[in-house]
Amino acid sequence: MHIVRxxxxxxxxxxxxxxxxxxxxxxxxxxxxxxxxxxxxxQRYDSLIEQAARRYQVSPSLIxxxxxxxxxxxxxMRGNAGERGLMQITEIAAKDWxxxxxxxxxxxxxxxxxKTNIDAGTWYLSRALKHWAAKDDPIPFALAEYNAGRMRVxxxxxxxxxxxxxxxxxxxxxxxxxSTRNYITAIMERYQAYLKRRDFREDALH
Numbered sequence: 001m002h003i004v005r006x007x008x009x010x011x012x013x014x015x016x017x018x019x020x021x022x023x024x025x026x027x028x029x030x031x032x033x034x035x036x037x038x039x040x041x042x043q044r045y046d047s048l049i050e051q052a053a054r055r056y057q058v059s060p061s062l063i064x065x066x067x068x069x070x071x072x073x074x075x076x077m078r079g080n081a082g083e084r085g086l087m088q089i090t091e092i093a094a095k096d097w098x099x100x101x102x103x104x105x106x107x108x109x110x111x112x113x114x115k116t117n118i119d120a121g122t123w124y125l126s127r128a129l130k131h132w133a134a135k136d137d138p139i140p141f142a143l144a145e146y147n148a149g150r151m152r153v154x155x156x157x158x159x160x161x162x163x164x165x166x167x168x169x170x171x172x173x174x175x176x177x178x179s180t181r182n183y184i185t186a187i188m189e190r191y192q193a194y195l196k197r198r199d200f201r202e203d204a205l206h
Contacts, residue, residue, distance in 0.1 A: 041073055045086065045114055050200060052118045056126035059202055061194035062139065063087075063122050065187045066146070070121075075114050084111035087121025097123045137168040139191075140184050144171060148180045 035042045045067070046060075053060035070088040071077040079088050089097075091108050097120040098106035110116045125142060131150070132141035144153045156174045157166045175181055195202070 042068075045073065045118065046199070048115050048118050051115075052122035053200070055119070056122045058122050058126045058129065059191070059195075060200040061202065062187075062191050063118065063125065064194055064199065065190040066121065066125065066143075067118070068190050069183065069187045075117070076112055084108065085117035085121075086114055087117055089117055089120050089124070093124050094120050135166070135168065140168040140171055140188065143184045143187055144175065144180055147183045148175075148177055152177070152180075 046064070049060045049063045049067070052058070053063055067073060067086045070083075071086050073086065075086050077086070077088065078084060081090065083090055084094075089111050094106065094108060094111055097103075100123065101119075106116075111120065125146060128142035128145040128150070129138050131145070132138040132153075135141050141153060144156075152175075153171070156171060156176075160166050160170050160174045172181055172184070194200070
């Protein structure tokens with residue numbers, strides 16, 4: 001009897017922990033579970049995101065959503081095509097940023113520095129948003145450019161033959177890169193989740 005009681009005292013807490021873990025997993029996506037367990041990893045760059053958002057007038061929630069999709073908040077991430085850091089910046093994009101910002105001391109390894117990377121990525125995103133500002137929803141266009149390049153987005157626009165009437169829905173329907181379509185969808189969903197959760201003060205941009 002004593003053995004049975006001891007076993008029950010040991011197994012009961014384990015069963016309760018298992019039930020709690022199952023409830024969490026069934027009610028949250030994997031990302032939310034990780035964010036609950038490791039909050040520092042997913043919030044440690046929020047102040048840098050806010051600084052870049054104010055500097056380049058881009059929604060901090062959108063910046064964070066891009067970082068989530070590009071690197072899962074890992075600053076030492078390397079991409080297959082040489083992309084680096086949190087926002088997976090290429091050397092070409094980084095050099096454009098350094099010229100625009102008159103940063104003469106910049107070198108590609110600097111992209112592993114979170115602040116440098118977020119600044120460069122946000123500048124690039126801001127430039128894309130401004131370029132597509134006349135569209136019904138510039139964000140999907142900017143994200144498509146960020147992922148696939150401006151020339152491809154312009155080709156998709158030409159292929160649709162709609163000119164100024166080429167909408168964000170038309171873009172999704174026309175693009176022949178399923179990976180870019182999935183990229184845009186994932187970021188837009190995460191962006192909306194951050195907005196709904198009010199992770200940042202969006203009105204602090206102005």
